[in-house]
Amino acid sequence: MNLETFSVERITRRTLLGATTASLLFVAACGGGAPPAEAPTADAPPAESAPVVIPMEGLEKTDLKFGFIKLTDMAPLAIAYEQGYFEEEGLFVTLEPQANWKVLLDRVIDGELDGAHMLAGQPLAATIGYGTEAHIVTPFSMDLNGNGITVSNEVWEAMKPGIPKMEDGRPVHPIGAEYLKPVVEQYTNDGKPFNMGMVFPVSTHNYELRYWLAAGDIHPGFYSPDDVSGQIQAEALLSVTPPPQMPATLEAGTIYGYCVGEPWNQQAVFKGIGVPVITDYEIWKDNPEKVFGITAEFADENPNTTKALTRALIRAAIWLDADDNANRPEAVEILSRSEYVGADYEVIANSMTGTFEYEKGDKRDVPDFNVFFRYNATYPYYSDAVWYLTQMRRWGQIAETKDDAWYDEVAKKVYRPDLYLDAARSLVDDGLANEADFPWDTDGYRDPQSEFIDDITYNGREPNAYLESLIIGLKAGQTVSGGAVQN
Amino acid sequence: MSAVTATNQEAAGDVEAVSPEKAKELRKEKLFSRINKASKFLDIFALSWVTPLLMIAAGDSPKQNLKKVWEGLGIPVLAIIVFLVAWAQLAPQVKTSLGAIPGPVEVWEQAEVLHQDHLQEMDKKAAFDARQDARNEALIAAGRADEVVDRDYTGKRTYYQQIWTSLLTVFFGFFLAVVIGAPLGILMGMSTAMNAAFNPLIQIFKPVSPLAWLPIVTMVVSATVATDSGISKSFLTSAITVTLCSLWPTLINTALGVSSVDKDLVNVGKVLKLKAHTQVTKLILPSALPLIFTGMRLSLGVGWMVLIAAEMLAQNPGLGKFVWDEFQNGSSQSLAKIMVAVLTIGVIGFLLDRIMVALQTMFTHTANR
Numbered sequence: 001m002n003l004e005t006f007s008v009e010r011i012t013r014r015t016l017l018g019a020t021t022a023s024l025l026f027v028a029a030c031g032g033g034a035p036p037a038e039a040p041t042a043d044a045p046p047a048e049s050a051p052v053v054i055p056m057e058g059l060e061k062t063d064l065k066f067g068f069i070k071l072t073d074m075a076p077l078a079i080a081y082e083q084g085y086f087e088e089e090g091l092f093v094t095l096e097p098q099a100n101w102k103v104l105l106d107r108v109i110d111g112e113l114d115g116a117h118m119l120a121g122q123p124l125a126a127t128i129g130y131g132t133e134a135h136i137v138t139p140f141s142m143d144l145n146g147n148g149i150t151v152s153n154e155v156w157e158a159m160k161p162g163i164p165k166m167e168d169g170r171p172v173h174p175i176g177a178e179y180l181k182p183v184v185e186q187y188t189n190d191g192k193p194f195n196m197g198m199v200f201p202v203s204t205h206n207y208e209l210r211y212w213l214a215a216g217d218i219h220p221g222f223y224s225p226d227d228v229s230g231q232i233q234a235e236a237l238l239s240v241t242p243p244p245q246m247p248a249t250l251e252a253g254t255i256y257g258y259c260v261g262e263p264w265n266q267q268a269v270f271k272g273i274g275v276p277v278i279t280d281y282e283i284w285k286d287n288p289e290k291v292f293g294i295t296a297e298f299a300d301e302n303p304n305t306t307k308a309l310t311r312a313l314i315r316a317a318i319w320l321d322a323d324d325n326a327n328r329p330e331a332v333e334i335l336s337r338s339e340y341v342g343a344d345y346e347v348i349a350n351s352m353t354g355t356f357e358y359e360k361g362d363k364r365d366v367p368d369f370n371v372f373f374r375y376n377a378t379y380p381y382y383s384d385a386v387w388y389l390t391q392m393r394r395w396g397q398i399a400e401t402k403d404d405a406w407y408d409e410v411a412k413k414v415y416r417p418d419l420y421l422d423a424a425r426s427l428v429d430d431g432l433a434n435e436a437d438f439p440w441d442t443d444g445y446r447d448p449q450s451e452f453i454d455d456i457t458y459n460g461r462e463p464n465a466y467l468e469s470l471i472i473g474l475k476a477g478q479t480v481s482g483g484a485v486q487n
Numbered sequence: 488m489s490a491v492t493a494t495n496q497e498a499a500g501d502v503e504a505v506s507p508e509k510a511k512e513l514r515k516e517k518l519f520s521r522i523n524k525a526s527k528f529l530d531i532f533a534l535s536w537v538t539p540l541l542m543i544a545a546g547d548s549p550k551q552n553l554k555k556v557w558e559g560l561g562i563p564v565l566a567i568i569v570f571l572v573a574w575a576q577l578a579p580q581v582k583t584s585l586g587a588i589p590g591p592v593e594v595w596e597q598a599e600v601l602h603q604d605h606l607q608e609m610d611k612k613a614a615f616d617a618r619q620d621a622r623n624e625a626l627i628a629a630g631r632a633d634e635v636v637d638r639d640y641t642g643k644r645t646y647y648q649q650i651w652t653s654l655l656t657v658f659f660g661f662f663l664a665v666v667i668g669a670p671l672g673i674l675m676g677m678s679t680a681m682n683a684a685f686n687p688l689i690q691i692f693k694p695v696s697p698l699a700w701l702p703i704v705t706m707v708v709s710a711t712v713a714t715d716s717g718i719s720k721s722f723l724t725s726a727i728t729v730t731l732c733s734l735w736p737t738l739i740n741t742a743l744g745v746s747s748v749d750k751d752l753v754n755v756g757k758v759l760k761l762k763a764h765t766q767v768t769k770l771i772l773p774s775a776l777p778l779i780f781t782g783m784r785l786s787l788g789v790g791w792m793v794l795i796a797a798e799m800l801a802q803n804p805g806l807g808k809f810v811w812d813e814f815q816n817g818s819s820q821s822l823a824k825i826m827v828a829v830l831t832i833g834v835i836g837f838l839l840d841r842i843m844v845a846l847q848t849m850f851t852h853t854a855n856r
Contacts, residue, residue, distance in 0.1 A: 063638060070815055081641075087618065094641045097812060099802055110709055112720055244815035251584055267817060271584035338604075338824075339643035342816025 059090050060302040064309070067098045067107060067116035070244050070341045071261040072352055073143045073290045074117045075331055076372060078340045080316035089308040095339075100242040101200040102131075108293060109134040115309065117142065118293035121202035121388045123414045128389075130202065130397055135296040139310045139419035141380045142290040142317075144371035147205055147280040148265035148356070149212060151180070151257035152250055156275040156359075158183045170362050174282035174453060177216020180257075184218055184235055187256070197241040197249055197258035201230060204289055207391040208280045209238065209259035214472040215283075215454040223396040224480035230395065232483050250274050261289070262370070263343045266350040269357050276358050278453075281366060285451035286375055288384035299419065310423035314378055315432060321373035328353045373437070380420055382444035383460025385411035390463045394473035396480045407463040417444055518545045531845045536560035589823035594830070597823040605645035612640040644804050650831065653805030656722055657794045657839075660729025661787050667730070668737035668786070669779060673767065675738070676745020676775070693735040697793040700731045701800050725794060725803040733790035740782025744775030780847035787843055791836045806832055 068074040077095055080086050086093040096113070098104035105122055107113045109132060123136035151159065162179045163171040187194045198206040201223075210220040213236055221234025231237050241249045246260045251273045258264075259280075268274035280287055292313060299306045319327055332352050336345040350357050356366040371377045386407045392398045421440065427433040448459040456469050468475060479486050522545060526538035536559030539552035571591050578588040589597075623635045644652070675682045701724070708724045748771050756766045772779075798807025810828050813821045 062636070063641075092638055092641050096802075096804075097815075099800070099811070103802070106709075244817065247584070247817065273584055336818070337643075338813065338816055338818070342812065342818055342821075344818045347818075 058304050059308060061114070061305045062090055063092050063094075064114040064305070065094045065096060065112070067096050067104045067113040069101065069104060069117060069242075070097055070343075071117075071146075071290075072263055072335055072341055072348055072370065073146045073261055074340070075320055075335060075352075075370075076142055076292075076313050076316040077117055078334050079319055079331060080312040082334050083316065083319060085312040085315045086309070089312045091305070091308055091312060093309075097339075101203065105136075105293075106132060108136070108295060111295075114298060115292060115294040118291050119200055119203040119205075120288055120291050120384065121204065121207070121392070122200070123291060123293045124385055124388055124410065125202040125392065125397070127414050128398070128410055130392065135413070136293045137296045137299050137414055137416050137419075138291040138293050138380050139299070139306060139416045139423070140292040140313050141288055141378050141384065142292055142313075142372070144286045144289055144375060144377045145279065145281045145368060146289050146351075146370045147208060147259060147261050148276040149209060149257065149259045149278050149280075150246075150250070150265045150268045150274045150276045152253075152274050153272075155180070155183055155256050156277070158186065159277070170359075173278070173358070173364070175277045176453065177213045177218050179216070180213075180277075181216055181218050188235065194236045195255045196236050196238050197246055197255040197260070198238050199243050199246075199260055200240055201228070202388075202392065202397065204280075204287070204388075205259040205261070206230075206238065207388065207395075208283050208287070210391070210395060212259075212278065212283050212453065214470070215452075217472075219472060220395070222474070222480045222485065224483075225399050226481070227483070230397075232396070232480055233485075247271060247273060262351040263341060263347045266347045266357060267343060269350075269360055270344070270347050272360065275360075276356070279356055279366060279369060281369060283453045284449075286368065286371065286377075288377075288381070288387075291380065299416070306419060307423050307426070310419060311427055311432075314373075314420075314424060314427060317373040317378045318433060318437075321371065321377075325354055325367075376437075376439050378420070379439055379442075380415040380417050381442075381446050381460075382408065382411040382415055382417075383446045383458075385415045386460040386463050387458060390467055393463075394467060394470060396474055399479055401464075401476050401478075404462060404464055412444075415444070417442075515546055519547065527848070528845075531841060531848055583822070585817060585822055586819050589826060593823045594826045597820055598827045600820070601646040601824065601827060605647055608642055608645045611642055615640050615642065646809065646827075649805050649809050650835070652722075652803065653794060653798065653807070654835070656725050656798070656803060656805055657729055657787070657790050659722075660726035660794070661733055661783075661790045663726065663730040664734040664786050664790065665737055665783055668734045668782070669741050672738045672741025672779070672782070673745050673771070673775075675742040676748075677767075677771070682742065682746070689735060689738065692731075693739075695732075697728050697732050697796050698800070700728050701797060704728050704731070705801065719803070721801045721803040724801040725797040725805070725807075728797040728801070729790040729794050732793040733786040736785035736789060737779070737782040740785070741775065741779045744778030744782075745771055747778075748774045777847065777851045780843070780850065784840065784843035784847065787839050788836065791832075791839055795832060 066077055068077055081093055081095055098107065098113075098116070101119060101122065104113070104116050105118070105126060108116050108118075109126070118136075118138070120141075123138050125131050126134045126136045159175075159179050160171070162182065163175055166172055184194045196209065198209050200206065213220045219233055219235045220238055221230050221236075222232040223230045224232060229239075239255070241255065241258065243260050243264050246258045246264045247267045249255050250258060250268060251271070257274070265276040269276065280289075292310075294306065320331055329349070332345060332349045335341045335348050335352070336343060341348060350363075351366075351369050354365060354367040354369065355363050356369050357363040389398070389407050389410060393402065421438065424433060424438045428435050428438070445460045448457050450457040452458065454471075456466075458466055464476060467473065474480070474485065477487060519542070522538060522541045525541070526535065529535055529537050536556050539555035539559070542552045543549050575590040575592070578590040581588040619637070623637075626632065626635050671685070675685055704727050705720075705724050708720050708727065712718065712720055712723060752770050752774065753766075756770050761769070794805070795807040795810065797803070798805045799811040802808055806828055810825050813824045813828070
């Protein structure tokens with residue numbers, strides 16, 4: 001009896017994780033029928049070294065429920081939970097997968113969820129009242145890159161002959177949408193509307209897919225206040241499909257291609273139903289992707305809790321990128337559990353560990369396909385917010401021209417680097433993070449970025465000038481009504 | 488078996504004084520009548536094949552009884568074996584993008600995996616509790632005893648917990664359906680005016696699918712229930728959707744049961760000038776009870792069927808959400824896990840039905856007495 005109690009107390013987070021990992025792998029290796037291995041892994045530290053951490057004083061709310069969508073970029077949440085960061089910050093978090101982005105946002109707004117893994121456009125759109133209106137803020141940006149555009153096998157076969165080849169016969173990347181254009185025209189002439197899937201009207205995927213299509217001179221269509229289908233004047237018709245259903249929808253022939261986060265591009269490769277043609281890293285190098293969203297009300301009422309959860313998420317992001325992605329295999333194992341992303345280990349590993357498989361067998365190195373911490377990935381830059389706002393304006397989701405000051409104002413209302421730096425400072429003080437890893441002195445705007453697929457430079461301080469420089473899209477003074485652009 | 492030996496001894500005690508031949512005969516007869524009584528309950532639980540076995544054990548002619556065993560046990564078991572073999576043969580031939588359709592072996596393996604998951608999660612829970620205790624002690628030591636909280640484990644819900652959630656949800660929804668349906672049905676049965684008033688509404692709402700109700704229920708629940716009320720909205724949404732769909736069989740059957748009560752009985756009640764309350768409890772309810780139970784049984788069946796769809800969409804963490812999550816996961820084990828859920832849903836649905844039959848026999852039996 002004494003022995004038993006003793007051994008329970010000796011179980012620490014690390015040994016437990018090790019044991020679970022080992023047993024899971026073991027179970028998987030044995031086809032599931034075998035009992036789990038009990039031995040902790042060799043690298044686990046002695047039990048005595050894990051100190052009991054008591055949470056910081058004054059946390060307003062300690063029992064939290066966070067929502068997420070089954071995508072690999074929810075990793076900071078899973079890691080903060082599994083590595084015990086939430087608990088060490090005194091937070092008791094339940095993570096819950098949500099059916100789709102709309103459900104997720106609505107549940108954050110009505111308080112069923114305390115916070116969630118969100119599309120960067122969601123807090124912005126909610127705050128300016130496009131869709132459900134609510135003031136959402138983001139103290140933490142979750143990752144860079146991580147999306148891809150996949151087309152069906154049939155479309156790929158039609159595109160492939162036009163694409164330049166390297167010496168070994170593989171296509172030259174990045175592949176622009178100009179190679180898709182003849183296929184789209186062919187389908188349209190045959191009376192088949194060229195349907196493509198994206199995950200949400202204000203999703204990064206919608207804007208990235210539109211950016212790619214427009215850069216290849218395929219019109220993705222405008223939104224207008226009285227027609228929110230986003231298909232006005234469209235050559236490629238974009239519609240919403242929840243991420244995990246993308247492969248099934250493509251397989252069913254409802255759509256001919258889609259833009260989605262991982263693992264749903266690699267899933268198409270594994271299932272042999274489609275071919276990813278480009279990653280968002282090639283559309284816009286190191287583009288901001290998901291954010292962690294909470295209501296402004298929550299942030300105001302629970303400042304200490306907000307700080308604690310931001311600390312936990314930063315620690316998780318550091319862990320994910322530590323030692324040149326050394327922890328990624330462990331992260332992949334965690335994500336492949338059915339309660340998180342749940343896809344097969346190999347499918348998730350394909351993109352999470354620094355590679356990306358295009359056509360079956362054409363696996364290339366993309367070390368920065370998923371960036372969780374380096375390049376200041378977690379700092380909520382105002383310029384990132386402004387870029388999403390410019391795209392909302394470009395495609396008519398923002399119906400009227402706004403001045404540059406408005407963009408700045410909205411960005412500052414939603415993105416909260418002050419909360420982020422506060423949490424980061426306390427981590428540095430506690431010796432849990434390096435001073436050099438955070439941009440302490442930035443004014444929140446990145447330097448002008450030029451690594452887009454169409455080589456147009458983006459300067460977040462001048463959104464209107466940027467909008468004028470884009471070829472397809474609404475310009476100053478233009479509105480969309482009655483199915484046409486009005487000057 | 489122990490019941491049989493017990494009756495043997497008892498019977499032996501009763502007949503000590505009579506001649507051995509006759510005693511044996513008597514004992515046998517007594518035993519048979521007891522077995523026959525028991526068989527009524529065995530039938531309810533689909534164990535009717537036990538009766539002939541008991542009869543053989545008690546000394547009845549084997550030939551007659553073995554035939555019954557064959558019909559009650561042999562044929563069903565054979566059918567299940569044929570089904571399993573056909574499944575194992577045919578499943579691998581259907582290729583999907585998630586691999587071939589899993590056969591019985593793969594499904595059984597996943598059932599074991601789900602069980603192992605549960606055990607591992609329980610280990611994690613134990614570690615969580617241990618950490619919590621250590622933290623609470625440290626908090627007390629630091630003079631912050633007021634911050635000590637004993638909270639539930641925050642990890643994922645295991646398969647067994649999801650089954651439990653589904654059962655709670657369906658019974659809550661079913662309970663609401665009976666509470667609304669039975670009294671309303673009694674009113675409708677007793678008064679032709681009420682019947683005429685409600686009938687068109689029932690006919691219109693009865694065929695509505697749960698999927699159509701769900702968005703409305705979701706919005707109403709979100710608008711009316713406070714988030715911090717302690718009841719999860721997804722639970723309420725699912726349960727109320729179950730209620731809306733399972734209400735009708737109880738309502739209709741109760742109305743039918745009440746309206747078909749023997750008119751003579753009602754007239755006697757009138758002659759005796761019984762109060763309305765007494766009329767309902769002493770005359771109408773006992774006679775209408777078999778039909779009310781039939782309605783409730785149908786309601787529970789409908790409710791269980793509806794629940795899975797409701798949980799899928801409302802994200803209530805039960806079996807429906809399990810199926811949906813696995814579908815979304817799209818891993819190579821997903822189809823097998825979904826099949827485990829399908830079989831679980833089927834078995835539980837069957838058991839629920841049997842329980843209702845058992846309750847029906849119990850209550851109507853006492854009512855007849």
